Amino acid sequence: MSTLVFLEHHDGEIQKGALGVLAKAAQLGDASGVLIGSGVRSLTDQAGKHGASKVFVADDAALDAPLPQPRVDVLASLVRDQGFDTVLFAASVLAADVAAGLAARLDAGLNWDLADLAEQDGRLVGKRPALGDSVFVDVGWGDGPKLALFRSGTFDPVETGGSAQVEDATVSLEEHSKAATMIEQAHAESEGPNLEEAEVIVAGGRGLGGPENFTLVEELAKALGGAVGATRAVVDAGWYPYSTQIGQTGKTVAPKLYVACGISGAIQHKVGMQSSGTIVAINKDPNAPIFEFADFGVVGDIHQVVPKLTELVRERRGG
């Protein structure tokens, strides 16, 4: 098995999710990584330290903007020239578009939303929770390169302390890959870690009662060193920005700790956070579905429980 991992990066750092996938690839066999962008050569060390035996670098001004199609061009050449049989991606807005474009270019199978990958009887098997995670599906690939997109937060990065051999990758862009232009590029708007990478998330739902009560959520998140999330209901109501939305139509997260405040636990929300390590729910409705999948549920008043919790966490953490 010769595996290539797409190492997505932002603001001079390889994304934690990509490093996690790299760790998984290294565990299954020899793993190479690819860095695509402008001024990305300095990130090869970070890739080597996290398990890549070899890193291909496509460093070109034309690759500066994180647009998918130029990345498909680079990956397609690498797979063809180097004979990689497997290409792995950590899910993101960019990675999903790159993976699907590459699948079409190579006529290769792409399995997405995977929660694990294993070698069974000499063949690669992906594990995919489906239909709101009510069933686990084992998926395989036909002939040709095998492409896979993993759920964010599926694997933790592992520091191996190694170093990678560095090789330049060919950059030759197709005409249609140059037909899209980044006019304005996103930079993190909110303070703290972005949601997919956060180890702790405190999220608020309609049970907060009003937008002003999001300060309770923000204070607790700050005390725990985490990020703030929201449900679609409160985003639709204009209480909190869409960029913080967790759920089927928002982000899928899997932090170590997820604290749901005033969230009922609708399926729309559940599918975006149920892979979290530990789920805590605080809700005044004892029948809320969230209590069915929370590890620790508190039936109580948000306004009583959350401020007290924030205070106690601050005492514990010494600040």
Add this chain to the structure above:
Amino acid sequence: MKIAVCVKQVPEGTKRIDRATMRLDRSGEGALNGFDAHAVEEALRVKDAAGGGEIVLVSMGPSKAADALRKALAMGADRSVLVTDDAAAGADLVGTSRVLAAVLEREQPDLVLFGQQAADADGAVLWSAVAERLRRPVISQVAELTVADGKARGKRQTEFGYDVIEATLPAVVAVSDAINEPRYPSLKGIMGAKSKPQETLTLADLGVEAGAKTEVLALSDPPPRGDTTKIEDDGDAAAKLVEFLAERRLL
């Protein structure tokens, strides 16, 4: 302005997997994929802004998907093309994108729109594969779209905030459900939809094969979660919760 909207019929109600075929059970009632209604709505807006044009719906699915297409026609789309063929039933991303691209090559639209995901398979990747086959630029997750001067400009959300991306037409754009509120079909629209052209094609008509490069090997039940605790707040719930978090080394 000619706009194609790729839409899908999805099973209505609770979804289940047929354990024998290991495929999604599509035997019951079908509905227009809710996310696709946003793409149809956006097509109507772009057409209005352009002062006219044509909106053609493109779909692949069972013959009864014609009903879901009629709903989108009732919203205001002009006609539909449905590829329906038993040989396409197990098509995956590679196969489906090949078939849709073949229809789109025939139609030659200025703009191809997709919704943000399929509600049944949770797929959110098809547009990029179709764009690649058409060799056209793609913008995904678009929450604000303007089409003018031979260009599509989309504002879209990523993990890091908002991007603004511009693509020259013809282009492929996938819209998010934050982009608009789909209209309800009017009675006049519903009546009018019945007389709008609904074309049905087979794979042979298109001269393509669907096919798949992925497969389902087995199904299993997910592992149950461990022990759970649920307490009523008597004033000390916060303290108990902190103890729980400390035990799990989460503080």
